[in-house]
Every structure is written in C-alpha cells, then in structure tokens.
Amino acid sequence: MDIFVQQLINGLVLGSIYALVALGYTMVYGILGLINFAHGDVTMIGALVSATLIQLLHAAGLPVPVSLLLAGGGAVIVCASLGFSIERIAYRPLRNAPRLAPLITAIGVSILIQYSAALIWGKQYIALPAIITPPSIEFAGAQINHLQIAIVILAACIMGGLIWFIHHSRMGRAMRATEQNPAVASLMGVDTHAVIAMTFLLGSAIGAIAGLMVILYYGIGHYFMGFMLGLKAFTAAVLGGIGNVGGAVIGGLLLGIIESLAAGYIEQLSGGLFGSNYRDIFAFLVLILVLLLRPQGLLGQRSGDRA
Amino acid sequence: MTLHSKPIMIRTIMSSLVLSVGLLGCGKEQPPAKVEAPAPQPLIIKIGSASPLTGPQAHIGIDIRNGVQLAIEDLNAAGIMIGDQKATFELVAEDDEANPTKATTVAQKLVDAKVAAVVGHFNSGASIPASKIYADAGIPQISPGSTNPDYTLKGYPTTFRVVAHDGQQGPTLARFAINTLKSRSIAVIDDSTAYGQGLADNFEATAKELGAKIVAHEHTTDKDTDFKAILTKIKGKKPDLIFFGGIDPQAGPMIKQMQDLRIKARFMGGDGVQTPNFIKLGGAASEGAMASIPGLPKDKMPGGNEFLAKFKTRFNQDVELFAPMGYDAVQVLVAAMKRAGSADPAKYLPELKNTQHQGVIGPIAFDEKGDLKNAPITIYVVKAGQWEPLEVIQPEPVAAAAESSPAPAAPGATAPTAVKK
Amino acid sequence: MTGLRYASWSRQLLIISALIVAPFAIEMLLGRSWLRITDVALLYVMLALGLNIVVGFAGLLDLGYIAFFAVGAYSYALLASPQLAIHAPVLVIIPVGAALAALFGIALGAPTLRLRGDYLAIVTLGFGEIIRVLLNNLNRPINITNGPQGITRIDPLHISQFSFGHSHSLGGITFTPLHQYYLIFLAFVLITILISVRLEHSRIGRAWRAIRDDELAAQAMGIHTRNLKLLAFAMGASFGGVAGCLFASFQGFISPESFQLIDSVMILCMVVLGGIGHIGGVILGALLLTILPETLRYIGPLQQQIFGTVYIDPADLRMLLFGLALVLMMLLRPRGLWPKRQLTGQLTNRGG
Structure with a gap:
C-alpha cells in the first residue's frame, strides 16, 4: 500500500510539471490549430535561465526564497519575450499559409533555440547545486518533501488562475472568441493579433515556471531536455483533449500517474512479459485507447473539421 | 504533374548537385595532405576524430574530441619524429550525430580527407557500420567508447578499441x-x-x-x-x-x-x-x-592526475567520460607510427597490434580481435x-x-x- | 500516361545516361563521401515519395512514418543475417518487407480512421515510438531483434552469385558497391516515381484528393473513404518498407537508433518543404534536406579561413544555419519550394 501511495505521489508531481507544459501546447493549439513544436525548448530555456540566475543570486548572498523568486521572475520574462518573438517572426507571417507550413518553421525555430542554448550554456549537463534541502515528511508510509508539495500547489494555483482568467477576464473572453472563430471575433472588434500574442506570452511564461520546477526538482538541465519534456506534454495535451485548458491539466496529471503506475505495476499485470522498458509506450497505448473511445480526447469538444 | 515534369525533376536533381559542387568549392581548398611526403619538409599527419558533436549525446562526443585534440597538441609540442621527419599532427573532427547513417557518411569523408587514423566513433551503432568503410580503406580505427562485443567480431584488421567491452x-x-x-x-x-x-x-x-x-x-x-x-x-x-x-x-x-x-x-x-x-x-x-x-x-599511473588537471586548464571543464580514452587512442596510434617509422596505415598497422602502452587509462594492449586485453x-x-x-x-x-x-x-x-x- | 508521349526517346536516353554517369562524376569531382551521400539521398527520395502518398495525396498527417522504414529494415536484417541464422534470397525478402510494412500501415490506419488531422498526427507519432521501443526491447524474454545492440553482419544485396557488396568490372570500368547501390536505388526511385505519377492520375488518386479536400463530400459522392484511407496507409508504408530493406542491405548494420521520431519529422519536412503533394517538389525537398546539412559541414573550415579563428563551434553553427534555413525557406515560400500548380486544371497545366 505504501508503495502504491508513493507511486501516486511520484506521478502527481511529475504530472503537475507535464500539465504546466501541456498548457502551452493546448492554448496555442486552441487558438491557432498549430502544434508549437518549439514550446518544449522554451521550457528548456526557462530551466537553464533559472539555473543560472539561482546560482548567481545565491552566490551574491541573497536568501534562498528571494533568489528563487527573482530567478523565476527572470525566467518568466525571458521566456515570455521568447514566445512572443517566436510568434511574431515564425508564425504570424504564415497565418494564411497551408496548414503544415508553420510546422516546419516550428521545427526550424526549435533547432535555433536548442543550438543558441548550446552556445550560451554549452552542451554539458548543468547541475544545480542543492541550495535547499527540503525537509521530507512521511505520509501513509510514503516520502514526500516540501518541494514536491510546493510544486503541486503552485501548479494547481497557476492552472486555476489560468482557467479563471480565460473564463472571467475581458482578454480571456477575447481568447475564447478567437478560438471559436477568428474571423467573426475580428469583426466583433477583437484584436486577434493581440490575442494570439497574449496566448504565446502566457503559455511561455507558464512554461518558464515549469522549467524552474524541473531544474529545482531534478537539479539537472541540458540544452536538449526540452524535446522529451515537450513530447510528453504534447501527449498529455492530446490525451486531455487538445485545445481545452482543463483537458491539459487532467491529461498532464493522468499521464504522470499512468507512467508511474505503469513502471511500477506493468510487470505484475503482464505476468512478467513486459517490464518498465515499456513504460513510454504504455502512455501512448492509453492515449490511443482513449482516442478510440473519444476521438476528441477526454475533455475536448466535438467540432467540425478545421482543415 | 503532366507533360514536362519529368525532365524538370531531373534538371532539379542536376542543379542541386551543381549547387552543391559550387558550395563545396569553398570547402575543398586545402589539398589532401600527402601522408608520405617525399623529403625534408615537415610531415603532416591527419588524425580523424568522429563522435556526436550535436544532439543529446553531444557532451560525450565533445569530450572525446577534446581528448583527441589535447593529445595532438601535446604531441605537436613534444616534436615527434616519424622515420627521420618531424611530424605535425592535424585534427579533422567530424560530427556523426550519433546517427548510424551519418556515421558512414562521415567515415567516408575522413577516408576521402586521407586521414592516417581515426579515433571514433562513440556509439556502437555508429562504430559498427563505419568500421567497414575504414577497413575497406585500410585505415586503423580506434573506438574510445563502443562497448558492443560485435564491434570487433567482424574480423577487420583495422578495428580496435581502448574501452573495456561489456x-x-x-x-x-x-x-x-x-x-x-x-x-x-x-x-x-x-x-x-x-x-x-x-x-x-x-x-x-x-x-x-x-x-x-x-x-x-x-x-x-x-x-x-x-x-x-x-x-x-x-x-x-x-x-x-x-x-x-x-x-x-x-x-x-x-x-x-x-x-x-x-x-x-x-x-x-x-565507467x-x-x-x-x-x-x-x-x-x-x-x-x-x-x-x-x-x-x-x-594517482598510481604516470600522467593520470596530470592529465585531468591539464584537460581542465585547456578546456575549462572537467573530463566528462571518454576523453582519456580519446587521448590514449592517439598516443597508441602515434607510438605505432614511430615504431614503424611511417604514418602510412599499411606500414604502421602491424605495429599497432604490438602495442604495449602505459596510458592515462592504464596499460593498453590489444588482443587479436582488437579488443583491450584484460587489464x-x-x-x-x-x-x-x-x-x-x-x-x-x-x-x-x-x-x-x-x-x-x-x-x-x-x-x-x-x-x-x-x-x- | 500521356506525359511520355512528348518526351522524345533521345531525350530520355540522354537523361538516363546522365543519371548513370552521375555517380562517376560525383566521385571524381567531390569525392567518394558525396557518392555515399547521393546514395542516402536516393533512399530519402523514396521515403519522401512514400510519405507523400499518405500526407500529400490523401491528406493524412503521419508523424510516425519512420516506423515503416524500420519494419522493412528489420525484415531484411532478420531474414538475411546470422541473427536468426536465416539467409533468404533478396527477391523473397523485399516483397516480404513491403508486404509486412503494408500490413503495419493497415494496422495503424484501421483504428485511427475516425480521427481528425492532428489527433491522427499524435497517434501516428505514438505508433512510431511504439515500434522503436518494441525493436529496442524485443531482446527479452526471447532475443529477436537483439535490442539496442542492433543487428550486424547483414548480407549485402545479392542476386544469386552477384553481390552488390563487392566491386565488379564491366568494360574496363570498375563499379564499386557505392556505384552499384546507386544504380539499384535509382531504379527503385524511378519505379516509385512512376507508381506515384500513375497513382495520382488514377481513379484512386482522384478519390484521395477528394477525401483530402473534403471527406464528408467525398463520402457523399459515394467514395469508399475507409478502404481508400487504408489503401493510402498501406501504399505509403510499403514504399517505406522497401526503402528499409535497401537501407539494411546498404548499411550492413541496423539498430533502433536509426528510427527515431526526429527522422519521421525530417521526412515530413522534406515533403512539406519541397511542395506537398507535388512529386517534383517532394524529390527536391528530399534532395535538399539530405544535401544541405552535409554541405553545411564545410562552414566550419570556411569560418576559420575567413575570420582566421573559430568563433562558433562549427557543429553548432551548422545546426543554427540549418534551423535558420528551414524558417526562412518556409517564410519565403509558404507553399513549398516547388509547389503544385493549383486551379489551372489538367489541360492547361503545361508549365510543369
């Protein structure tokens, strides 16, 4: 039992991070119908920027909470402006181009970000020295530390805040209008360019926070780390129903928990035939199964073809 | 896509080839160095290094290349005589992207550049297909990091490694x-x-x-x-x-x-x-x-700690993993060239088999397959x-x-x- | 096909002889490594044309296409290597590889028929990953694929006694394995082009186009969308499978690391960058994206020569330029470098 609880906790923390990154994918997809392949790399930049800032600020003698806050702020600013510029340079000119054209620029931008990061931080793995050793508590026989609790709570706050923002603010309403029909929204006086830019800003800022969490939690960063994280988060977004913010949250948490439980129990369930080596495809199998039953994802709405 | 499309397609193929010829012109300037220069001018010996320099494993590949580069700089500083000529060593570093297909392309490129030896590749998946190309060209290949036993099982006389296999x-x-x-x-x-x-x-x-x-x-x-x-x-x-x-x-x-x-x-x-x-x-x-x-x-090996310190000073980072193997591979190759009095692969290859080298990683000797003898x-x-x-x-x-x-x-x-x- | 009627025989002969002489010219002017690159480029042309059937003709976004390449490659490797101690003749393996890949194509297509564009993309992506992970792990409990160690000592292509792995002389000219593989790959590419062109203008091709443009309307017109979509997956996959067989014989070694997501993405890039749905454009895209990264390798030395020092690590510079090129090419030509002419109708489409 304690093992099961521990696996749930592991999955919950991992899933919170996935969910935050998935938000970035799903928001952009909801509005533009575009898979923003560069989003994982934006998260990577968030992680590396915060790693550098934390070390600098810590070395400057600032107390830990202050340096964490400042580092997070710095990462948010860098990533938000990066997201904004990506949209401006690589996606906006292709607004009326064939559907797959932005996919190529996204891949190009992703390569550009990766190797710019390689120039700045090098290609070695970057270790963040443990500046805090979060105390750990025991819960139903499982270990959970304060950092994990903080990650889950912060992620929940961000996701809740975002959902509130989308449903209750003026900008949020404009976002939803653009999502449903950009042309009509534009006729109604919505500045769709501004809305789209805002979407990228928000998504990237949330990605930056996810990056900060990754670097704090795992203590390791690398210029290529965005790829895997992005792939998992994208899967989570589709699982929940891409385009749906609540879906990204559910998808992320679900994916994290599925991965943990799969690694933990797949061997018993399959009678020793499959082991943890199949963890990564287990997530995809669940995804395919969900899509077979609900082709629009868990929370996605059934909509007409978007061509 | 009807009438004239086919000739045009072919024209495109041709023109892209011409394009690449044009682009290549710039790169192909340095003439292939003669491995056996006739008389007194300094002998230039090219050593190839092939490892992933981009992608997720770049940190390992760069480490290997740095090891090779350090060895070459050391040897050049020491002034090595091969036969009766003063030798200058030159690094030709290529990126195999940890991709088996690119690895064979890169291998062919190194062969075309007339390198005297290759230190590489890192991934067994790259070393194995590339080994055939080096073997066909008769150029010795020492892998600093491929541990798959299959790598040396193909019976090529040019295939070696300076890492313990699995x-x-x-x-x-x-x-x-x-x-x-x-x-x-x-x-x-x-x-x-x-x-x-x-x-x-x-x-x-x-x-x-x-x-x-x-x-x-x-x-x-x-x-x-x-x-x-x-x-x-x-x-x-x-x-x-x-x-x-x-x-x-x-x-x-x-x-x-x-x-x-x-x-x-x-x-x-x-390791x-x-x-x-x-x-x-x-x-x-x-x-x-x-x-x-x-x-x-x-610390029991001559040059062990010294190597780590030297590496750190030169590249401003710690040894990642296989740099010592890359370094020793070059030393082993050049020692064989010295013994044979020639940098011609055909001449020094037999000497390579007689290697008894005290390297940074320990004593290096090869068995008849080219694997490191149990050390x-x-x-x-x-x-x-x-x-x-x-x-x-x-x-x-x-x-x-x-x-x-x-x-x-x-x-x-x-x-x-x-x-x- | 009406196209061939206009091209005179002499012209065809000229083109074919130019293509046959090309490898010798490439080797002489650029060195043997470029001949190898050309061989690989031909394989990618085949792959891109195969994917074009799925994405370009039928409009089904496939992000896991490399899986079919993998299926073909592993079919060849398992049937012609010491791994399972089988050495079947090539003329058996290649059809088997193609059929197996087609089967996998149907296996992928069947459950995903209901999915729309981007959901299909992620499912195909997942499919590609599933195949790779399977190949990487089918070494236990029973060793089939030899896992991450890969399969080595794969037989070269050979027809009875004639092996493409050895050099042969014909009339005083030596054909090295690279030349021979060039010729065999070229033959397969030409067949692929021929099939693609004929498919495009067949009833099937028109039906695919109808599905791509509006699936509901196509269904209403009485087009059997399910079977046709499955056919597109199967056809596209079988080209990938054949290319995989050729790849395994050419390399002599395969391992799961050759079949990653990024490879699927690159093939899709070739199709989209060249001109989706347009055979000439797709070929151009495949050639360009194979040759461009290799050409960019010369930037490192160039940097040294121009500035006298290396400012940016040549490998990084190469990747940066490649990323930049992708972005710029797409911004400048959003429909692809050499797109299909549209709205002009078949009869007036003479410009090519």
Missing part, C-alpha cells in the same frame, strides 16, 4: 559486489542503450552465477531524469545493492532520488558513472556510491565529494589462463557471456 567490466563488478561487498539481493537498472544494457546484462549474468538474488531488473532511457517510479518499485523489494548500467546524467539524479525515497541500498555503476559530473549532479547523495573504471588508480579494473568510491580508489581487481584467473594458452582462445573467455544473452 563482457569485461560487468562480470568483474559482479564478483566485487558479491565476494567483497557480500551483496545478496541486487536490483539492476539499465538505460536501454547498447552500453548500459550490455553492462547490466553481463553484471546480472555473473551475479546470478555467483548465487546472488536479482530482485528486479528495471529499465529507463538515456533521456530520462525521473526514476522515482522504478526506484519506488525497487524499494519494495528491499535490495542491498542497486547496480546501474548507464551514464552520469541519469546516475546523478537517480542517486538523489534514491535518497529522497529513503532507499538504503548501496549504489554501483560502471559511465565514474566521472566528476556524477558527483556534481548527485550532490551529497552521491556519497558512498561506487563505480569502476578499467586501469589502475589514476586490472579499479573500483572507486565517493568519499567527501571525491572519487577515491577502493580496490584494484586483477583480471580473473579464468580469462588470464585462457589468454596465456594459445592466443585464439582468449576471445572465447570473454565474449560468450556477452553474445549468448
């Missing part, structure tokens, strides 16, 4: 774990790569033979950073030792997460873990972790944030006996465990 290190570690550490129940984790899985499987096979209980064999990947799920599962099995087949970017976070989960088992790895980076990534949690590296302890393996332990030698393990008597008998028996002594699995 059948050498794994069993030694298993014997140490069981005979010295008295481990009884062991959990094994591998990273699903040729290196990590080969090492872990060989470890597991020998450990089982010696009567230890393998309570779990879990897998992760070389891109993961979250191991909590498999570690939690392992925790339930209560092993006294966790063996990891893989490299430090995984091993560092893994040992941290072991501590988070309050796992008491000891941690052990192969992929015995790096400064592991301690950096693992932080305080890495204390007490053990890892092996072929060769004698660095001592040192187990290190992390003490106060430093790797300290714990024990030197001499090659096991069985393998040694087989090697002292007629030579061809030797491969049989080490390879089978690796091949049959």
